[in-house]
Amino acid sequence: MEQILTINNLTKKFGYLTAVKDLSFTINKGNVYGILGPNGSGKSTTLGIVLNVVNRTSGQFSWFDGKTSTHEALKKVGAIIERPNFYPYMTAQQNLKLVCKIKGVDYAKIDEKLEIVGLLDRKDHKFRTYSLGMKQRLAIASALLNDPEILILDEPTNGLDPQGIHQIREIIKKIAANGTTILLASHLLDEVEKVCSHVVVLRKGEKLYSGRVDEMINSHGFFELKTDKEDELVKLLESDTSFGKLKIDNGLITAFLNQPMDASSFNKLMFEKGIVLSHLVKRKESLEEQFLQLTDNN
Template structure:
């Protein structure tokens, strides 16, 4: 897979504070990457460095296999601050100004407004827009020059649930058309629903880097109960597919170390004379995996 961004041992210090600490990861074309971490974890500083607005203390990066090329950044669209448009101008006029600055064609304006669902509001002043609409206009502006990569820093921050859903839909739509997206967020739910890959940061360090589905690719676990849970507990301990078995109130939680279907488990237990009153197979959520990773660092 073609790499659009490679980051190697990137470090940024502000006096005695290390904001980004020896960060390394790469971004492959056509995916949605989430930089996940709490405020102060180094997400925005990392984006600032790869966009040439923050000077690194150490390390390096390259876009499209070219070292620190200004031309490469012409292929990158970014929103790293709150939308900054003229309040008294319409959405269309504001995008005309952006097109002029970027050297992009004004003929793209209607297309980009349509992508973000604002084509019918293009004549309305920016000051009349809701926060979510302002953010969507910013995405349209970042897309005017048809970038290969779109960078978004906390794109749903401060939005109401409806606004969050709309932004997520737009991100997925843009990604589906082949644009690589790098998205910084402190929201687990956002990363799980939007991103194909995730880089988890804490205090500037990488705790995990890889595919979201591989992070949650444990074999899952069963929640079970029967008329006699003590007998069920003993029976589950005799099945080699399980890694750990524990009582959880009126139920038993059995964590898998290899694949086993609910149907197969039900049959095995029935052959042992155990009739289940409850059987549910679940998968570890990104939240559980995230908590395990971060707790292991403390």
């Protein structure tokens, strides 16, 4: 697989504080990567290092084939790591023309990128009239002007209302569907679960996990169950090695699976044992539950 960014044993210290500690991971072409962690986990510092705005203490990183200088590589990168910085008295189109001049990009790209972020009909409106969500979408259009191979976004939905969050997430999916690799930092588990294929989980600058989102923990999910024969059902589940942890709360039994099992097979098994279920739902553990398991074990 073609590599876009390789990070090896990266460390960054600010005096006595270690913001990033011995971090290694690889980003391959065509995927959407999330760097996930609470505030202060080293996400923004890591992005700052690979974008040449923060000096590393030790370790290495390389772009693309490893032979391209960072300066040259960054010409193929689009990034938003701070709040959008446009002239408020100028229109969206005028602001993007300035960016085109700086990047050496044809003005013809402007309408194409505004179309992607849903702002083409607002291109002649002044930046100061834009909502926060529109400003963020314009920043994405600006970062796309040079047709980057990778788009880097630091907390892209911070401060937005639910509609704004949804619009940004849909735009990210659309950009990824066109083949652009995306790396986004977020403290929102929901964001990573909805838009990312891969995730790097950080806590206090250290990597807890790196890999596919759907393989973050090899979970078989769980059943939510209700029945009139609660005691019988609990005994049966406790004696069956297919099930692990059980939780009982106000008549709702949550049974975690140790191995794959579908709801219809389980329902049939219960019926054969004389237990009629009034409620049966199979669920997958959310990224949040998996994340808590990861951080609890460290």
